[in-house]
Amino acid sequence: MATQVEAKTGSSVRVRVQKFGTFLSGMIMPNIGAFIAWGIVTALFIEAGWLPVPQLGGFGETDGVANIGLVGPMITYLLPLLIAYTGGRMVHDVRGGVVGSIATMGVIVGAGIPMFIGAMIMGPLGGWTMKKIDAIWDGKIRPGFEMLVNNFSAGIWGAVLALIGFFGVSPLVEAFSTGAGNVVQFLVDNGLLPLTSIFIEPAKVLFLNNAINHGVLTPLGVQQSLEEGKSILFMLEANPGPGLGILLAYMFFGRGAAKASASGAAIIHxxxxxxxxxxxxxLMRPLLILAAIAGGMTGIATLSITNAGLVAPAAPGSIIAVLAQSSRDSYVGVVLAVVLATAVSFLVASVILKTGKNQDDGDLAAAATRMEGLKGKKSSVAGTFQSSSATEGPIRNIVFACDAGMGSSAMGASVLRNKIKAAGFPDVKVTNLAIANLKDDYDVVVTHQDLAARAEPLTQSATHVSVDNFMNSPRYEEIVELVRASAAADSGIDPQIPTAAAVAAEADAAGEAGAGRDVLAEESVILSGRATTQKDAIDEAGGLLVDRDAVDSSYVAAMHERELSVPTYMGNFLAIPHGTNAAKDLIKRSAVSIIRYPEGIDWNGKQVKFVVGVAGINNEHLSILSAIARVFSDKEQVARLDEATTVDEVLALFGKVNA
Known part of the structure; x- marks a missing residue:
């Protein structure tokens, strides 16, 4: 029992450190481009650079005035303020980012040195405190005074935090930076720096490296680079040699899937x-951590002996990034550090693989699963380790994404959700989102084929399915089969047999349109529209929304803008024009309009007989969209709509929303 408690405690600590490291990484990584830019400017234009330019490198004088250059201001002001803004925004959106940046300026001026640690403290602190202050009067500000209160509260509190940073935080952070720098210098002077690999290499495998790298090594490395023109600290974690040596050993002495996949993994790494x-x-052969440690120690020792280093962080840890950030006098040392680290890691790993017992294909897939467990989320590279016969875990989250996350994605999600429920999998969650709000934590992502290229980079670990017809795409059946296969592989239960839960869920779905009484009104249904063109039809559908005072009149223009980016034709003679994501502020309340065009309208080469105008706030309009999706996914129901002679008949088909 005590062992279990200790294990749970250790795991909890590891998770907390991971989260802390992830948060630090979240402030640094989006700004790596700025670090690279600073590194390029430094490598080229400083006095010891490739192309020394006094006005850019910040040395010498021009007309008797000392040159400021780009290097100093970028490292002193630009980079810390970018980090602070990113950290504050992570906590409290743009408002938090602005206040966090103001607060960090106090630390920067107070210390007079690059304040990366100060930025990583004051940025999130500014965002968090501003969030708490905003909560005090949330919903209590008189109409018309919102801008006044918001602007002055942010300005006043930002000024207060800047003073706190100047007088209180900057001395503490400066003292910490000096102390940490002295510790590093002590390790260097006494030849002990290679010992840091004993901690860094295992930390990488356990996904704890972000806390070390971005919390300590990068800030100290930047300070050292500013003073000496380069820093060895940037290479302690980024050296690709130890990992490459292990993968090369698997290429020669591995077995099965591990041997087959090692070459591809080596290139990616x-x-x-x-x-x-x-x-x-x-993780498949834990003793290999000794190879990583040995390789890391060798690389650091080589860097120390050759006095080599980088001018800026190498992120990601590619050999290309490493060489691009190497200082002018360090190429030989850096290349030697990578080569020798690879060689030593390879030799140690080869001995372990040759003397240890053989492993089968399944161990690598299991190790990839353990890696995702350690990481705490899905890995974008874990799929590389699956053998051809391996089956992924059960599909639980499917997202249908479109530009605005409102109309087409909502209806597509409704159609797919009903199909999956009918197949007997009511626990599979099918949601809809705007592409801009996607995160990489979905199993399957469905998009219109014109939007797939935008969604894929945001959800690299998901299975992507693109469709060109939202209502009756054949790809939906493929997704259902994918869900069925993944569930069968996970549980061994025959998915062909519908469960009682599935039947109940389908019954609930059939009645969910009743929640839309205020969304679709009788006056918003027209059985014979006047428009003869696509443009006029959008105007007519949008005009009904304006007449109900559901949207501002300029929302109709946003509907046209949306149509130009991605057509809203859904299939089965249906189009659902709606505004862009940026036009959501023009919506006063959720509403839907329905217009039938018996003769049909040309809609980018498709015949449309039914135009449904959509304006939705939050999820209030989703119930009626779900009803519309069910109707238009059934050809018999579409035929009944086509033959309807009264508005009540139309409303009845959508669940009698006016009853």
Missing amino acids: FVGGIHEIYFPYV
Whole structure:
């Protein structure tokens, strides 16, 4: 029992450190481009650079005035303020970012040195405190005074935090930076720096490296680079040699899937800089951590002996990034550090693989699963380790994404949700979102084929399905089969047999349109529209929304804008024009309009007989959209709509929303 408690406590600590490291990484990584820019400017234009330019490098004088250059201001002001803004925004959106930046300026001026640690403190602190202050008067401000209160509260509190940073925080952070720098210098002077690999290499495999790298090494490395023109600290974690050595050993002495996949993983690791890809190979044979440590220590020792370093962080840890950030006098040392780290890691890993017992294909897939467990979320590279016969875990989350996350995605999600429920899987969650709000935590992502390229980079670990017909795409059946296969592989239960829960869920779905009484009104249904063109039809559908005072008149223009980016034709003679994501502020309340065009309208080469105008706030309009989706996914129901002679008949088909 005590062992279990200790294990649980250790796991909890690890998770907390991971989250802390992820948060630090979230402030640094979006701004790596700025670090690279600073590194390029430094490598080229400083006095010891490739192309020394006094006005850019910040040395010498021009007309008797000392040159400021780009290097100093970028590292002193630009980079810390970018980090602070990003940290504050992570906590309290743009407002938090602005206040966090103001607060950080106090620390920067107070210390007079690059304040990366100060930025990583004051940025989130400014965002968090501003969020708490905003909560005090949330909903209590008199109409018309919102801008006044918001602007002055942010300005006043930002000024207060800047003073706190200047007088209180900057001395503490400066003292910490000096102390940490002295510790690093002590390790360097006494030849002990290679010992840091004993902690860094295992930390990488356990996904604790972000807390070390972005919390300590990067800030100290930047300070050292500013003073000496380069820093060895940037290479302590980024050296691709240890991981490459392990993968090369698997290429020669591995077996099964591990041997077959090692060459591809080596390219991704060494050139792409995704070190995460070699972690499962270590987890499959934990003793290989000794190879990583030995390689890391060798690389650091080589850097120390040759006095080599980088001018800025190498992120990702690709050999390309490493060489691009190497200082002018360090190429030989850096290349030697990578080569020797690879060689030593390879030799140690080869001995372990040759003397240890053989492993089968399944161990690598299991190790990849353990890696995702350690990471705490899905891995973008874990799929690399699946053998051809391997089956992924059960599909639980499917998202249908479109530009605005309102109309077409809501209806597509409704159609797909009903199909999956009818197949007997009511627990599979099908949601809809705007592409801009996607996160990489979905199993399947469905988009219109014109939007797939925008969604894929945001959800790299998901299975992507693109459709060109929202109402009756044949791809939906493929998704249902994918869900069925994944569930069968996970539980061994025959998915062909509908469960009682599925039947109940389908019954609930059939009645969910009743919640839309205020969304679809009788006066918003027209059986014979006047428009003869697509443009006029959008005007007519939008005009009904304006007449109900559901939207501002300018919302209709946004409906046209949306149509230009991605057509809203859904299939089965249906189009659902709606505004862009940016036009949501023009919506006063949720509403839907329905217009039938018996003769049909040309809609980008498709015949449309039914135009449904959509304006939705939050999820209030989703119930009626779900009813519309059910109707238009059934050809018999579409035929009944086509033959309807009264508005009541139309409303009845959508669940009698006016009853």
